[in-house]
Amino acid sequence: MFEKEYDVIVVGAGHAGSEAAAAAANLGSKTLLITMNLQNIAQMSCNPAMGGIAKGQIVREIDALGGYSGIVSDKSAIQFKMLNKSKGPAMWSPRVQSDRMRFAETWREMLEQTPNLDFYQEMVSGLLIEGDRVVGVKTSLGLSVRSKAVVLTNGTFLNGLIHIGEKQFGGGRAGERAATGITKELEALGFDSGRMKTGTPPRVDGRSLDFSKMTIQPGDEEPQKFSYLESTKPLTHQRACHMSYTSLQVHELLREGFDRSPMFNGAIQSVGPRYCPSIEDKIHRFADKDRHQLFVEPEGWNTVEYYINGFSTSLPEDVQFRALKECDGFQNVKFFRPGYAIEYDYFPPTQLAHTLETKLVSGLYFAGQINGTTGYEEAASQGLMAGISAHLKIRGKDPFTLQRNEAYIGVLIDDLITKGTEEPYRMFTSRAEYRTLLRQDNADFRLTPKSFDIGLASENRLHQMEQKKEQSDKLVAFFKNTSYQVAEANAILEANNSAAVQQNDKMFKLFSRPEIDMDDMLQLEQVKRFVEKEKFSTEELQQAEIQIKYAGYIEKEKSNADKLNRLEGIRIPDNFDYNKLKSLSFEAREKLKEIRPTSISQASRISGVSPNDISVMLVYMGR
Incomplete structure (x- = not known):
């Protein structure tokens, strides 16, 4: 009925579970996706939309890494909007209104066409544990299925309780039963759990x-x-x-x-x-x-x-x-x-490593609302990363993680495991200190080469990215190396109420003015001829414009990110004894012992750890 042993078992087929299963299977792991109802794969339990402020950036990052959410969103969209266009490009966020039924249907079709992926409809009621590692799952019908890794993506189903006025009834979603057994078993293993609430309209x-x-x-x-x-x-x-x-x-x-x-x-x-x-x-x-x-x-x-x-x-x-x-x-x-509200179990995410593997049980990964997040996009990104992590671990390969200056996904996971969350966590652009670098337009430049290196992003995807980058770089170079004529430039500047120029200069300087955009530059005869000759796409034109107009901001953030990376490079050993550091504050010592950060940079982001505590650690590690 099943493989003798799977590489990865994914429990739950919501947005996190679907991305986790697709990632692990596409990387080459024999994967089993178990869910309570195969008719509801990737169901949009709440609003029929993908993307939005910061969430749109996450969907672009999932796509750049080789996940499915962006493709499914495009194929099932009924409306598209780029939000925040009145602000700078770091704030632009794509959003689609989706066809709810077509979205789920497209996800299922894509999963069924994914090699190495099996499906089974059943409720997982427990885990198979040997020593300190997971070796499979148990179902409510008493079946045991063995695997080398398990990804839990239970969503709102763990002891889900639905509220409508005075009425209460068990359920993980309207019309579907709750999942029981797993919380009790995880608590017995030493995990802390809590309860969260979300709701939905009529x-x-x-x-x-x-x-x-x-x-x-x-x-x-x-x-x-x-x-x-x-x-x-x-x-x-x-x-x-x-x-x-x-x-x-x-x-x-x-x-x-x-x-x-x-x-x-x-x-x-x-x-x-x-x-x-x-x-x-x-x-x-x-x-x-x-x-x-x-x-x-x-x-x-x-x-x-x-x-x-x-x-x-x-x-x-x-x-x-x-x-x-x-x-x-x-x-x-x-x-x-x-409308109704639903309460469900979650597990504070400080119990996880950057890979989303639990610290207590080897080979066990949590992704999605089980980690205290809210939103399809946040869940899907965690599922993707957990699926990648599980595959790499069982093959003895180096972990794949994203830093805060590399992706919104990196910010999301670092926030969760470092700071934890006592309320449903939602991503915002304000959470990302390097958001000028983490734009929706350049997610492929940032992430596709990394994903290609681990075997997930396809060669075709990499080639498309390289071609786009080559073309946009060529256009930027043209503006840097080509001069404008004073009369032609002043005609454009006058139309935009911008100060006139007195002499010829490079087009890059003209384009850098805030009043001037690509449509204005295309009025210059040299630019028009070059663009028509090279047949630049809309994306390539937009990319070049952003690189030119925001060059100063981008360079400044890159410099700040380099400083962060130097702290990321100071690793803290797994067995580091914080009790030896008598000058640490009591709160810092307790938080550091609980979260066990992997670098000085991560330690500095823990709530309750002061700059003085970081100085104490740096002095000690310097010795």
């Missing part, structure tokens, strides 16, 4: 909505795509989203149900996501606001189901319904299903 019938009373939210006029591969294409037509608002009357109706809300009556004890609060949490915490935005998002190309983004709630269904009816365009609303 889904409604679009035929019952009056969109004329809402503000239309179209996609970009010239949509781009997530994947760097040429095999996916930008959208040629798109579905619109819409925006409505709550009101003071809506807030009053919601407040009437607060005494029946699990958020306020003590039924929910765990912490929810700070940056994606429920509607009841919003009107409680921001009582001075007389309205909140609601984004009305279609669930696909050919469905009338809509997701009401901004109205996440666990209030009783009748309260949800009465309040939503008072929002513009919702007067005749019909529910497909109410």
Whole structure:
């Protein structure tokens, strides 16, 4: 029925599990993906969208590394938007509205076409442990399946408890049972666990909505795509989203149900996501606001189901319904299903190494919401890295990790294992101190060569990246080495209210002015001829423009990153005895002993470890 022994078993087939299974199998490991329902592979449990602020950068990084999320997002997109275009390119973030059913279908098709990957539908209820290492899993039907590594990506299913008003019932997602057994077993092995909460809004019938009373939210006029591969294409037509608002009357109706809300009556004890609060949490915490935005998002190309983004709630269904009816365009609303909250088990991620392998059990990896994160993109990136790590470990190869100056994925994992999290962790651009280097446009330059070296990114993907880099470098060199004519340049400068020039100079200098963009430069005859001759793509033109206009910022961040890397190079031995350092503060000693950082740089990021503590360690290690 099964292989005698798998290389890697992945438990759970959400976004983390799907990426983990694909990565391990594509690298050559015999992989088994076990999930409770094979019909729900890569299900979008919450909103039907991928990307967004910082999350879009993560999807681009997953794609650059050879993961599937970017390709699936492109193939199932119904709308594309590049967010934050009014800001600098470090803030630009791609986002797609997705066809929920097509997204899951495309993921399953791609996984089924992946060599070395088997599937099985069952609930994993425990682990097979020998000594201090995992050797497989046990299922609820009593089957034992052996492997060299196990990746747990259980999502919200570990002892999941769903709340709708006063009603509570076990489940990992609406209509699906919770997973039991694993938490108790991990706790018995010495793992610490906790509880977190997330929520989801009602889904409604679009035929019952009056969109004329809402503000239309179209996609970009010239949509781009997530994947760097040429095999996916930008959208040629798109579905619109819409925006409505709550009101003071809506807030009053919601407040009437607060005494029946699990958020306020003590039924929910765990912490929810700070940056994606429920509607009841919003009107409680921001009582001075007389309205909140609601984004009305279609669930696909050919469905009338809509997701009401901004109205996440666990209030009783009748309260949800009465309040939503008072929002513009919702007067005749019909529910497909109410919103609900869900509590689930997680394991504080300070119990993991940078590879996402647990410190207590060799060969066991955690990825996704089990680590306290929220969001498809955060989960998928962890799954990808865990799948890579498991494959490399069982073959005795060096670990593959990403630094904070190399990827948002590196920031995410370092934050989790170094600082931990007591609330659902969500990625933001502000978390990345080197975000000018970690742009969505250059993820392939940053990561594809690294992934190719370990055998995951294909030769075709590497070739496309190298070709793009060669072309954009050629264009930058042209601007650096070619001079403009004063009269021609001044015509452009005058049109953009920029100071005139008095003499010929290099085009790079002209292009560096904040008022001047690529469209302006293309008005120069020499530039126009060169671009037409070389047939530069839109991506190559954009890449060259960013490299020129932000050259100073990029160089400054590279310099700062080099300083960080020098501290990363000072490794701390695994058996380092912090008790010998009498000058360390008590808090620093306890935190360092718990987290056991691998470098001085990581130690400096631990909450409670001061610059003075780092100085003590540097002096001691210098000796």
